[in-house]
Amino acid sequence: MNKIPKPSELLLRFFRWFCHPKYREDIEGDLLERFEKKVNTIGVRKAKWSFFKDVIRLFRPSIIRPLEGTYRLNQFGMIKNYLKTAPRTFVKNPLITIVSLFSLVTGIVCFQLIHVWLTNELNTDQFHKNIDNIQVAVMKSNPIADYKPFSHSKFFNMNYHEFPNIKGKLEISVYDNDIKLISQNSEFYGKGLIVDSTFFDFFDFPLHSGNDKDILTDPKNIILTKKYAAKVFGDKNPIGEAVKIECDKRGIYQVAGLLDDIPSSSSINFDFLIPRHSQQNWGKMSTDLILTDDFFNEKEFKAKIAEMGRFHPQFPESTLSCIPFSSIYFERHFDYGLFSKYGDLNNVKTMFIIALFILLISALSFANLQTTLQLSTIKNMGIRQVNGASKFDLIIETLIGRLYFLISSTIVGCFIFELIFPFYTGILEMDLDRNRILDVAGIFSVSGIIISISMFFALVQISKIETVKALKNKLSISSVSKIQRALTTVQYAVTIILMIATTVVFIQFKYMLNKDTGLIEDNIISVKLTNQIPNRLSRDEMVKERENQKKDYHFVVDQLRQNPNIVSISQGRMPISSVAYPMAWRFQSQGIDYTTENMMVVDPEYDDLFGIEILEGRFFSDSLDMSRQKKVVINEAAKKYWGIENIDTARIANQSWGDDEVPYRVIGVVKDYHYEHLSAKIKPLMLVYMRNLEENFLIRIQDGKEQECMAFIEKLFMKVNPMGSLNYAYFTDKIEAQYKKERIVSRIYLVFTIIALMLSLISLFTFALYETKRRTKEIGIRKVSGASFQDLFSLLSLSFLKTVFIAYLVACPVAWYGMNKWLENFAYRIDMSLWVFAFAGFIAAALALLAVSWQSWSVIRINPVESLRYE
Amino acid sequence: MGKYQLGEFEEVVLLTVAILHGEAYGIAIIEEMEERLNRKVSIGSLQTVLRRLEKKGHLTSEFGEATKERGGKRKRYFTVTQYGRSVLEETKEQRLGMWRAIPEIVFNKG
Numbered sequence: 001m002n003k004i005p006k007p008s009e010l011l012l013r014f015f016r017w018f019c020h021p022k023y024r025e026d027i028e029g030d031l032l033e034r035f036e037k038k039v040n041t042i043g044v045r046k047a048k049w050s051f052f053k054d055v056i057r058l059f060r061p062s063i064i065r066p067l068e069g070t071y072r073l074n075q076f077g078m079i080k081n082y083l084k085t086a087p088r089t090f091v092k093n094p095l096i097t098i099v100s101l102f103s104l105v106t107g108i109v110c111f112q113l114i115h116v117w118l119t120n121e122l123n124t125d126q127f128h129k130n131i132d133n134i135q136v137a138v139m140k141s142n143p144i145a146d147y148k149p150f151s152h153s154k155f156f157n158m159n160y161h162e163f164p165n166i167k168g169k170l171e172i173s174v175y176d177n178d179i180k181l182i183s184q185n186s187e188f189y190g191k192g193l194i195v196d197s198t199f200f201d202f203f204d205f206p207l208h209s210g211n212d213k214d215i216l217t218d219p220k221n222i223i224l225t226k227k228y229a230a231k232v233f234g235d236k237n238p239i240g241e242a243v244k245i246e247c248d249k250r251g252i253y254q255v256a257g258l259l260d261d262i263p264s265s266s267s268i269n270f271d272f273l274i275p276r277h278s279q280q281n282w283g284k285m286s287t288d289l290i291l292t293d294d295f296f297n298e299k300e301f302k303a304k305i306a307e308m309g310r311f312h313p314q315f316p317e318s319t320l321s322c323i324p325f326s327s328i329y330f331e332r333h334f335d336y337g338l339f340s341k342y343g344d345l346n347n348v349k350t351m352f353i354i355a356l357f358i359l360l361i362s363a364l365s366f367a368n369l370q371t372t373l374q375l376s377t378i379k380n381m382g383i384r385q386v387n388g389a390s391k392f393d394l395i396i397e398t399l400i401g402r403l404y405f406l407i408s409s410t411i412v413g414c415f416i417f418e419l420i421f422p423f424y425t426g427i428l429e430m431d432l433d434r435n436r437i438l439d440v441a442g443i444f445s446v447s448g449i450i451i452s453i454s455m456f457f458a459l460v461q462i463s464k465i466e467t468v469k470a471l472k473n474k475l476s477i478s479s480v481s482k483i484q485r486a487l488t489t490v491q492y493a494v495t496i497i498l499m500i501a502t503t504v505v506f507i508q509f510k511y512m513l514n515k516d517t518g519l520i521e522d523n524i525i526s527v528k529l530t531n532q533i534p535n536r537l538s539r540d541e542m543v544k545e546r547e548n549q550k551k552d553y554h555f556v557v558d559q560l561r562q563n564p565n566i567v568s569i570s571q572g573r574m575p576i577s578s579v580a581y582p583m584a585w586r587f588q589s590q591g592i593d594y595t596t597e598n599m600m601v602v603d604p605e606y607d608d609l610f611g612i613e614i615l616e617g618r619f620f621s622d623s624l625d626m627s628r629q630k631k632v633v634i635n636e637a638a639k640k641y642w643g644i645e646n647i648d649t650a651r652i653a654n655q656s657w658g659d660d661e662v663p664y665r666v667i668g669v670v671k672d673y674h675y676e677h678l679s680a681k682i683k684p685l686m687l688v689y690m691r692n693l694e695e696n697f698l699i700r701i702q703d704g705k706e707q708e709c710m711a712f713i714e715k716l717f718m719k720v721n722p723m724g725s726l727n728y729a730y731f732t733d734k735i736e737a738q739y740k741k742e743r744i745v746s747r748i749y750l751v752f753t754i755i756a757l758m759l760s761l762i763s764l765f766t767f768a769l770y771e772t773k774r775r776t777k778e779i780g781i782r783k784v785s786g787a788s789f790q791d792l793f794s795l796l797s798l799s800f801l802k803t804v805f806i807a808y809l810v811a812c813p814v815a816w817y818g819m820n821k822w823l824e825n826f827a828y829r830i831d832m833s834l835w836v837f838a839f840a841g842f843i844a845a846a847l848a849l850l851a852v853s854w855q856s857w858s859v860i861r862i863n864p865v866e867s868l869r870y871e
Numbered sequence: 872m873g874k875y876q877l878g879e880f881e882e883v884v885l886l887t888v889a890i891l892h893g894e895a896y897g898i899a900i901i902e903e904m905e906e907r908l909n910r911k912v913s914i915g916s917l918q919t920v921l922r923r924l925e926k927k928g929h930l931t932s933e934f935g936e937a938t939k940e941r942g943g944k945r946k947r948y949f950t951v952t953q954y955g956r957s958v959l960e961e962t963k964e965q966r967l968g969m970w971r972a973i974p975e976i977v978f979n980k981g
Binding site: 023025026027028029030031032033034036037053054056057058059060062063 | 896897898901913914915916918919922923934940941942944945946947
């Protein structure tokens with residue numbers, strides 16, 4: 001049989017789409033009839049062509065259907081209805097509504113808190129317009145050394161303007177607490193920067209008062225930060241006041257400008273700025289900063305300057321380079337006094353992951369709760385559908401319900417955020433700059449994201465509703481709760497991962513922080529008692545100052561020694577991170593190449609003060625050794641590192657000090673102690689004896705005599721520095737500060753884990769609530785048939801425990817892998833024992849059981865007569 | 872009178888519907904017109920006019936029965952209303968009046 005020719009389906013569909021529905025049927029009939037007739041008279045091809053022409057000619061205003069909205073005017077009425085019914089549903093299910101709102105708000109507030117911190121961290125220094133065009137000049141003195149900030153212009157007479165795309169140079173010297181500012185009769189230490197007048201071309205610190213940014217061109221001027229000015233001058237207007245500056249230079253300056261407080265997002269920090277050209281030859285080493293334009297080619301520039309320092313007799317092996325200023329905060333190429341803080345990319349990443357976890361958990365929890373809520377209104381939806389609501393209408397209804405959550409969660413979220421924020425910055429121990437409008441926007445959009453996720457699940461659910469079943473309240477619950485079960489499982493898995501992670505973090509930190517440093521830590525203070533002598537005084541003045549200093553020094557030492565409450569005194573630095581000085585050393589007897597090893601300057605009392613144990617040989621002593629002799633005490637790690645067998649014959653060379661010709665003689669070996677962060681392995685350490693009268697005093701006080709001693713030390717200090725104010729630090733405080741980061745991280749983990757656990761439990765609880773309610777009748781029947789309490793209890797509870805168990809199985813390997821990676825950051829680490837996992841599993845199961853069993857119990861207790869009448 | 876002036880095409884369509892009397896649906900009208908007037912008529916232009924005339928009240932329409940033909944689509948049959956008829960008649964009167972007014976000399980071949 002011949003196939004019956006048919007007009008193009010596409011055209012027909014097009015016609016049906018555009019045609020006014022009232023005319024559709026008969027015109028389509030006409031079209032078809034005409035087509036059939038044409039096929040018989042003029043052939044298929046021509047008929048098709050004519051059909052095409054007909055359809056196109058029908059596409060005219062009087063035939064095309066009008067826009068939809070115009071005849072669906074009643075939509076607003078419907079929306080009004082939705083707006084009214086949504087709150088009724090909430091009032092009917094107060095528990096779920098409150099808990100939904102709670103999990104939503106918790107999620108967004110937590111996320112926003114982390115978000116504020118992250119943006120603050122990532123925006124560090126971004127308020128300087130030129131931040132991406134600033135380079136720090138660096139040099140390494142030999143191939144194995146690290147790059148250090150340096151002044152190429154000063155040492156190598158480098159003229160940066162000879163290079164293309166370089167706009168300016170800024171030389172900075174940093175005086176950190178070794179510069180004094182004297183106003184009338186009081187002295188204040190502070191952090192001063194000696195800078196070129198180009199400072200404000202580089203950095204955009206806002207001037208609070210003072211006219212223009214040319215202040216620094218006048219050598220008489222000094223600029224103070226507002227905070228520091230308040231400290232020095234109190235309420236008085238500082239502008240125009242004269243101050244005296246004392247460090248290795250002395251000079252009188254006039255306060256010509258005030259800077260607004262330095263933003264917390266600045267990585268550099270200072271109290272005052274002094275024009276460099278106000279004095280000749282500042283004693284502190286300076287560093288060059290280079291300002292480039294946007295077309296600066298870093299690679300090319302580095303290649304050009306790399307060897308330009310080698311002509312200098314002091315740096316024959318040097319390599320010059322530069323490092324982008326903006327990269328220093330996170331990459332911390334070196335420790336440099338200009339920077340007051342560094343970021344930690346690891347921390348940023350961890351926090352980011354936690355933020356995502358929290359977001360995920362609260363989104364799942366919310367979606368889960370809303371799914372439960374929707375199940376309770378399923379009959380309602382059925383009725384709506386019978387009355388002609390399309391799936392689209394149901395979606396609109398759900399959407400409007402969620403809009404209530406969006407608005408209320410934003411309001412409540414902002415309110416709570418405002419309340420919590422100060423505590424949060426307290427926990428983090430940092431200042432955060434914040435922008436209220438951005439916070440509100442952030443909270444709103446995160447809430448929007450969570451609600452969109454929940455909408456997705458709602459859509460899946462709505463698409464599955466079958467009207468008849470919904471009306472009978474017989475919606476196949478197993479299929480719907482499959483989604484819920486999956487959600488709960490994922491959520492619980494994430495929670496268990498967080499729990500395991502927190503436990504591991506806690507144990508590791510506890511292990512690390514309680515690890516014996518090998519030193520006495522208590523009652524040791526560091527205090528500056530002797531004055532620094534300014535450089536480049538005239539010869540006579542110098543001699544006089546030296547004399548004075550010596551006199552002061554002996555006076556102080558005598559006084560300290562005589563005090564019975566003082567156990568021991570020494571001079572030097574406290575053994576905390578980045579105090580040891582890396583230098584190039586090598587073990588001569590074996591001809592090994594130079595490597596960078598740590599060195600610390602000590603005096604003969606140092607071992608006694610910190611209780612350092614001598615394993616071999618002896619420590620320095622005033623009777624046998626003199627300051628700056630070529631003798632060295634090494635630690636066990638160094639001995640092992642070089643494989644030194646006999647210390648009497650061992651010679652160690654220092655590349656900068658004497659090299660191979662005058663090597664150091666090893667006189668003793670001390671037992672390893674931690675002089676760096678406890679997460680690092682103890683590295684080789686050389687102790688060298690140098691007496692420096694200006695160095696800080698280290699004083700160990702007898703236990704319980706702190707107050708008397710401090711009073712005594714203060715008096716002593718006032719005798720030597722009649723105008724100054726005493727600055728001191730406890731060793732234990734310094735150690736505390738060193739592990740601040742660890743403390744903060746563990747706190748953060750703990751707080752967010754508790755939140756995650758809470759959210760998960762809540763959604764499990766409500767899930768159980770509705771599940772047991774659904775089974776009330778079933779329980780009654782079972783009870784009548786003779787089921788015991790235990791039977792029913794395990795029946796109800798075990799199904800939930802199964803969810804937890806699956807989550808646990810998923811979580812364990814993930815957590816194990818992740819935490820193993822994390823532990824690799826530590827030289828001394830705990831083994832992840834099985835009981836950590838067992839513990840997390842136990843807690844998860846126990847809490848889940850608790851959440852569920854309350855429900856089960858209350859349902860089982862109901863008299864079967866009651867429960868059978870239920871519904 | 873003469874409230875509504877019928878257009879030429881409108882008039883022809885109205886007349887055709889009247890001719891077909893009870894059998895006037897889209898295709899039938901087109902065929903009748905094509906046959907009598909020897910001109911091509913597209914469905915689009917016809918339908919536009921039909922709807923317009925219906926809106927003005929010259930025509931009414933109703934669905935017929937569904938048949939197997941035309942893909943099972945029903946036909947829409949048009950009929951001329953009383954008002955349509957009077958308009959047609961008025962038009963005819965006007966035309967005739969005009970014809971009558973032409974002096975005989977004009978068309979006289981002689």
